[in-house]
Amino acid sequence: MSHTENTTRVEILADSRPAEARRVLSVVADYADSGGSPSDVAVVVPDPEAYEAPLANAAARHDLSTATWTQLPLTDTLPYRLVAACCRVLDPDPCSCETFLEPLVYQWTPPSSTGPGGPADTDELPSPATHPGEAASPDEAANPDESVDADTPTDADTPVDARALSSLRVTLRDDPQTDEAPKRPTVEWCRRAADSEVPPVTEAYCAWVEEHHYEGRPQPGAVDPALSPVLDAYEERVVPARRRRDDPRLARTAQTARAVVRTQELVTEVVEKYERRVETDRSPSWALVAQLAETVGGLRAGRREHANAHALDVIDANDTWGLSRDVVVAVGLRQGGWIESREGSLPPELQERLWRRDDSPLGVRARWSEDRVRDHFRDTVSAASDTLVCTRPRHDPDGTTVPPSPLLAEIDTETVTPTEVFTGD
Numbered sequence: 001m002s003h004t005e006n007t008t009r010v011e012i013l014a015d016s017r018p019a020e021a022r023r024v025l026s027v028v029a030d031y032a033d034s035g036g037s038p039s040d041v042a043v044v045v046p047d048p049e050a051y052e053a054p055l056a057n058a059a060a061r062h063d064l065s066t067a068t069w070t071q072l073p074l075t076d077t078l079p080y081r082l083v084a085a086c087c088r089v090l091d092p093d094p095c096s097c098e099t100f101l102e103p104l105v106y107q108w109t110p111p112s113s114t115g116p117g118g119p120a121d122t123d124e125l126p127s128p129a130t131h132p133g134e135a136a137s138p139d140e141a142a143n144p145d146e147s148v149d150a151d152t153p154t155d156a157d158t159p160v161d162a163r164a165l166s167s168l169r170v171t172l173r174d175d176p177q178t179d180e181a182p183k184r185p186t187v188e189w190c191r192r193a194a195d196s197e198v199p200p201v202t203e204a205y206c207a208w209v210e211e212h213h214y215e216g217r218p219q220p221g222a223v224d225p226a227l228s229p230v231l232d233a234y235e236e237r238v239v240p241a242r243r244r245r246d247d248p249r250l251a252r253t254a255q256t257a258r259a260v261v262r263t264q265e266l267v268t269e270v271v272e273k274y275e276r277r278v279e280t281d282r283s284p285s286w287a288l289v290a291q292l293a294e295t296v297g298g299l300r301a302g303r304r305e306h307a308n309a310h311a312l313d314v315i316d317a318n319d320t321w322g323l324s325r326d327v328v329v330a331v332g333l334r335q336g337g338w339i340e341s342r343e344g345s346l347p348p349e350l351q352e353r354l355w356r357r358d359d360s361p362l363g364v365r366a367r368w369s370e371d372r373v374r375d376h377f378r379d380t381v382s383a384a385s386d387t388l389v390c391t392r393p394r395h396d397p398d399g400t401t402v403p404p405s406p407l408l409a410e411i412d413t414e415t416v417t418p419t420e421v422f423t424g425d
Contacts, residue, residue, distance in 0.1 A: 009381075010421055011413040018334075020393045021054035022061070024329050026418040027389055028312060031327055034422050036245040038064060038312045044380045046338045048316050051331060055314055065251070067311035069319060072139040074266065074297045077259035079234055080107040083227055083267065087207060087290035090226065092216025096184035097172050100422075101276040103205065104168075107159040109237045111229030120419075151174045158239070164199045171196045186213060217284045220275035227267050235260045251311075266297050320379040328384035330377070333392040333405040338373050377407045389421060 012027070014020035028041050043066075045051040050189045052068045074080050085102035089095065160168070172192055183194075190206040212218070212226035239260060242251040270292045277292070278284050295421060315323070317330075317338060332338065391411055396402055 004370045005388060007388055008421075009383055009384075009413045009417045010390070011333075011408065011422075012391045012416060012418060013388060014391065014393050015395055016397070017393050018057075018120050019359060020223050020331065020391050021051065021058040021303060023418045024138060024331060024391055025058035025064065025391075027063055027329060027421050028064065028327075029034065029423050030419065032064075036326065036422075041312060041329065042320075042323060042325040042327070042383065043312060043314045043331060044317050044320055044383075045314060045331045046317050047332070048314060052314065055312075059312060065311045066314050067251070067254075068314040071097045072258060072262055074259065074262050076261070078106050078230045078256070079231060079259045079263040080266070080293075080297055082108060082230065082234065082295060083263055084290055086227060086230060087286045087293065089186055090213055090216065090218070091286040091290075092185070092213075092274075094185050095189070096183050097169060097189070100172075100184075100186060100189040101165065101169065104160045104165060104202065107234065107238050108201075108205055109159050110201065111208065111233045113209055117166060130337055142394075143340075168198055168202060171198065173255065174176075181182055216286055217288070218286060219284055219398065220271060222279055223274060224267065224271050228264065228405070231260060231267065235264075263297075268294060269296055273360055292391045296375060317376045317380060320376060323383040324385055325383060326386040327389070328387070329389040329391060330380050331391050333408055334394075335392050335405055337392065338405055338407055374407065374410075377410070387421065 012020075012023050014023050024043060027037055029045075031041060032038055035156055042372075043055065045055075048068050048070055050068070052070075055068075056066050064291065075084075082103060085106055085107070088099055098382075125142075172189065186209055190209055193202055193206050208230075212222070235257075239257050240255065242256045243250065246253045270289060271294050274289055275298065277288065282288055313325075390403075390408060390411075392404055392408075395399060
């Protein structure tokens with residue numbers, strides 16, 4: 001094996017990408033069997049989406065789990081949708097029955113602990129998919145038909161289940177035989193709900209709406225008191241229910257918890273921006289709060305993240321700066337895997353001249369891109385404090401032989417089998 005500055009560097013070949021993934025996990029399993037921890041290993045990939053499924057499938061064979069560091073699509077999560085729905089329902093413009101019920105669809109619960117024993121920890125939550133036109137991700141969806149433990153707190157502390165929500169829609173409509181209903185001011189929807197037999201949590205919801213409506217023109221100091229307690233209640237009551245239903249890997253719980261934290265941070269940032277906008281040139285409104293939330297929430301952090309410390313980290317090659325692990329596995333080091341090939345519609349000779357011309361924007365972009373990828377690879381190499389494993393598939397899905405990445409020429413490695421990495425057999 002090749003040893004450089006106390007680091008072992010080896011190369012493993014595989015026939016295909018799935019076979020490569022299986023060999024990667026075989027190395028990780030051997031490391032764990034020798035007394036190491038999967039948390040001390042980082043698998044670095046050039047394309048997380050392409051490798052996520054093969055690595056996860058291979059991990060399952062060894063009773064391991066993977067956690068891919070990916071950008072959180074915040075605006076697609078239930079906590080964010082809950083905040084956006086709250087902004088819409090607090091707006092002074094007349095709204096539809098569906099808009100009025102949206103926060104309840106997204107599992108609104110009373111911001112204060114009104115039930116006995118404090119925050120609820122119930123298994124019975126409404127399904128986000130009950131809202132027309134909105135599809136919740138599998139990581140966020142809940143099953144409304146699951147049983148409830150005997151110590152479940154009162155209904156006033158729990159979200160509205162799917163059946164009660166459907167019944168409430170019918171109750172609030174003028175004509176139960178039609179899906180059509182005129183738009184009304186939010187306070188009028190609250191009055192109609194108060195005159196009907198509704199779930200206890202709906203009464204608390206209407207009280208919250210009336211408390212924070214402010215005629216739809218909230219001053220900056222009123223935004224956080226209206227939204228942050230809603231997220232706090234979500235964290236206290238919905239996240240524990242996710243955990244109780246989750247598998248031992250807690251992947252869905254981690255997803256939900258991370259979304260709550262990010263949305264809490266989003267509200268803080270939105271309040272700051274909202275205050276500046278109101279002070280300069282904009283009139284206060286919940287619509288402006290919602291607009292800022294959508295703008296800021298749509299921006300994803302440059303560094304990807306995850307929140308499951310028990311899983312094997314699968315990390316994008318872009319995010320290896322500052323990383324340090326005992327074992328690093330650099331995956332996909334085939335030609336075109338990390339550094340993209342120069343395929344295109346132009347003749348190869350003309351492409352080459354364009355790439356090499358100093359005054360060519362294409363050439364400048366190519367040099368910059370390749371230099372950046374080489375920096376990522378060097379960061380990956382330096383991240384391994386004990387062992388660096390480089391893997392690559394020898395064939396494309398169509399069976400075409402693929403040469404190794406030119407990046408491999410930058411380091412000395414010895415080709416081995418997976419069982420030889422930690423055992424030397």
